[in-house]
Amino acid sequence: MTSQQEPIRVLHVSQPTDGGVAVYVTQACRDQMRRGWEVAVACPAEGTLPGNLRIHGVPHIAWTAGRAPGPKTLAESRQLHDIIGRYRPHIVHLHSSKAGLAGRMRTVHGTPLIFQPHGWSWLAARGAQRTASIRWERFAARRAKAVICVGEGELQQGQQAGVDAPYALVRNGVDLRRFQQADSSARFAARRLLGVPAEKPLAVCIGRVTRQKGQDVLAAAWPRVRERCPDAQLVMVGDGDMLRRVRVYATDGIRFVPPVADPRPWLVAADVVTMPSRWEGLPLAALEALAIGRPVVGTDIPGLTEVVTPDVGALVPMDDPAALGAEVARRLLFPELAEIEGKAAAQRAAGFDAMRTFAQLAVITQDLATAAYPVAGAPGTAYGREPVAQPVTRPASARPLAEAGPGVGAD
Missing domain, CATH: 3.40.50.2000 (Glycogen Phosphorylase B;)
Structure with missing residues (x-):
């Protein structure tokens, strides 16, 4: 049990250390740190992500993981769960398919998981591997308290594949302070x-x-x-x-x-x-x-x-x-x-502002963390609270995201 004075502690996990996922993880960490939360990232040591984390003062925990699943995946999962045990986060945020695989292979008792596909795993697969990927996502969905989709198309792909998950739609956004119209x-x-x-x-x-x-x-x-x-x-x-x-x-x-x-x-x-x-x-x-x-x-x-x-x-x-x-x-x-x-x-x-993206992400993260632990960080932290406007449309068989509170839904 944690103290009421302890801030929310988030562990982000990502195998990709370059490209859009790495940018997203960095931006999410910076936003959450500005809210007074404790944040760390478990990811491989190569690529641009570790360096960017150092620049912004985000702790980096080395996690050895390859991009594709294979014989080493069990060891990668064990190492990740050892990291979770040492860091003792209030919530774990798994980014992309490899972290989603390693993080959900074993149950993390008492620690809520967020999974964010950033593109479903089966889209990169063919034949039997594609079928296996879909089956895995259907099974593993029950081990996440929230499955966050970065776009409506991604959410619909999950539903159409029969992935019965507690979905939340938080569209990607661009940093409009850095990316401005150029003449x-x-x-x-x-x-x-x-x-x-x-x-x-x-x-x-x-x-x-x-x-x-x-x-x-x-x-x-x-x-x-x-x-x-x-x-x-x-x-x-x-x-x-x-x-x-x-x-x-x-x-x-x-x-x-x-x-x-x-x-x-x-x-x-x-x-x-x-x-x-x-x-x-x-x-x-x-x-x-x-x-x-x-x-x-x-x-x-x-x-x-x-x-x-x-x-x-x-x-x-x-x-x-x-x-x-x-x-x-x-x-x-x-x-x-x-x-x-x-x-x-x-x-x-202008309709895809990253500040709104990460405000919505913070509401989901905070609701899940405070539901599991009596941590600080209730409404009124930096930037205030921006609830998501309406619930996501789900097929009749889909589980609601009641455990995440009213802050989860589509914008």
Whole structure:
């Protein structure tokens, strides 16, 4: 039993240490620390996340974990539960599929768990592995007090797969204080900084180079773009397990750039941002591009459909290089179209403010923690309390989230 004076103690767990999940974890920790909570992160030692945690004074606990499930998963789960036992958090927040697997393999008596998929595990699987992933998520859902979905599409995917969970919808948000609309003069300044010709039409793709993100489709589409717009340049920013393959098939006009700590200069330099993903939760990269004032050409998949409307860019069928190339080329050939869409994009991004995202997350976390432990941090802590407006729609078989209190639902 804890003291009434003890602040809420949260342990975040993440196997991804780069990309959108790492950004989200860092932002969530910073917000919760400003509320006076004690926060730590268990994650692998490599990647950008540990360094960012140090910068912001967030304790990092080394957790050895690979991305894919396998023979080492049992040991990873044991190590994680040892960490939980030593840190003794009031609540554990599991981010993405590997943490969700390792954290829910064993029951953590008395410690409530939050699971946040950031993209369901079965979306990356095929055949028998996909079937096994769905079965696991159906079983493991009962071990979490809340399953937080970053977008409506992600929530619907879970329901359609028969994952009977206490869902909460907390849409991803962008830090509008850092990502602000940039005009043409800022674009030229960014290009000088990055060594990009000022006059060349420029498309930018930022993200891990993986099957999920679909850069292989973009590489296949690029010759079609160059046929229509011979001066067009494409910059792919990122690293990943498909980088070598994408490089082999890349054609003229494509530049590869290693991962960057701050994507803003590349987004500002771009005429159009492209996201040829095969699956997403609700991508931060798209929100960041919109906030900068750049149109987005992406794929017509859940997550992106919530972000990219016809007035801020275009969505094309997945795995369709011809359609992708045509829409990218259109915005490079007609900069006035990209300019109009960019202005609408910045306005749309204003509806995805990260401050609201993390206020909603704090309500859920606080309700679950205080239901299990008599900890401090009742309404009235930093930023106050922002309840979520309405309950999430669930199938008749789904369990309600009554144990999390009235703060859980959709915005």
